[in-house]
Amino acid sequence: MPETTPAVPSPDVPREAWSGVHRGPLRAGEWVRLTDQKGRRHNFELTPGKRFFSNRGHLEHDELIGRDEGFTVVSSAGGQYLVFRPLLSEFVVSMPRGAAVVYPKDAAQIIALADIFPGARVVEAGAGSGALTCSLLRAVGPWGRVTSFELREEFAEVAKRNVDQFFSAPEGETHPAWDLRLGDLKEGLPQLEGQVDRVILDMLDPWSCVDAVADALVPGGIVCAYVATTTQLSRVVETLRVHGGFTEPQPWESLVRDWHVEGLAVRPGHKMIGHTAFLVTARRMAPGEKPMRKTRRPAPGAYGPDYTGPRPADLPPLPEADAGDAVTTDAVTDEA
Incomplete structure (x- = not known):
């Protein structure tokens, strides 16, 4: 069987891009996201010499640093975790x-x-x-x-x-x-x-x-x-x-x-x-x-006597008994 040629490591995203994304092996100082078999997620910063603890035992940060993201690790008590860098949405x-x-x-x-x-x-x-x-x-x-x-x-x-x-x-x-x-x-x-x-x-x-x-x-x-x-x-x-x-x-x-x-x-x-x-x-x-003004009429009652918000100037006037409660906007429409 022919030998597999190792993949050429991808260069990291240029620093000047300020993308918030990294390529390549996980580095000290980066944040990682661990997901267990029940979908529970844990985020932490990789620090040499430190340990991550959970109800399923612990993991050494040093076991994660230097590896390409997208792998599974097993904690000291047998818990399995999927390891990736967190996406922005996460x-x-x-x-x-x-x-x-x-x-x-x-x-x-x-x-x-x-x-x-x-x-x-x-x-x-x-x-x-x-x-x-x-x-x-x-x-x-x-x-x-x-x-x-x-x-x-x-x-x-x-x-x-x-x-x-x-x-x-x-x-x-x-x-x-x-x-x-x-x-x-x-x-x-x-x-x-x-x-x-x-x-x-x-x-x-x-x-x-x-x-x-x-x-x-x-x-x-x-x-x-x-x-x-x-x-x-x-x-x-x-x-x-x-x-x-x-x-x-x-x-x-x-x-x-x-x-x-x-x-x-x-x-x-x-x-x-x-x-x-x-x-x-x-x-x-x-x-x-x-x-352009809307050609469709407002729904019945949309701007009736109970409506007290801003009132478009091209609407029919309210009955005189209700006009005092309406908010006039003639002056506002001329400010644009």
Whole structure:
């Protein structure tokens, strides 16, 4: 039988790419993800001389360092573990948290439907625990710019540690495209140099900064809001709609369901990632330009006397008895 020629080791991903990914043998200082036979996962940093402990015994870190990822090891008590480097989607759901994280299914939608591209200038509010920040930084690359605003100092510190850990930033450094700022987006956005391509709003009241976002976005730029409740969804959509400087807002949510596939047994799985948040996108019109108005009539009662949110100026007026309760938006629509 002919001898097998050893595979030529693949070179590591260039450091200047800041991808958060490594090729080749596992190295000291890298994080690994161990998965047992029941699907339980453990993440830790490889440190020479240390041990990993679980209810199935222990493993020596030195047994893992120097091996190519994608292998199985057996602990001192006979437990089996699959060893890989963690993917970004795995890292963000297991990393330390300050604020709740943007789940991978929503981060993927934001990257795709807000069209985050290499070299883009992106503003994010707020940074939270840094989950979405990692995806944004990977998408814009080292030649783009992600400016993250965070109101709470303790959240900003957690976000910085997580982002630096994922991208293996050397001590005292961080991703070259990242600018983390402690403060309010509404105050900080007008102080940025030049306009930006995308604004991502992960905050309680994204409607409160629509005017500032409109001023900061380039024509054709995209605003994307991430909100948890239908009340927030309605408020941000209607505020963008009546502003007059954005295209018709597009709201949606994504639901992810796993499937069981085993021979003839092909059926939906028993677990699902359901509602996590609603997403809304809209594009900035050129200065002085107005979007086309919807030709379809609103549903009966949509803007009736019980509705107290922003009211599009082209709707028929409410009966005089109810007009005092409505929010007028004529002045707002002229600000675009």
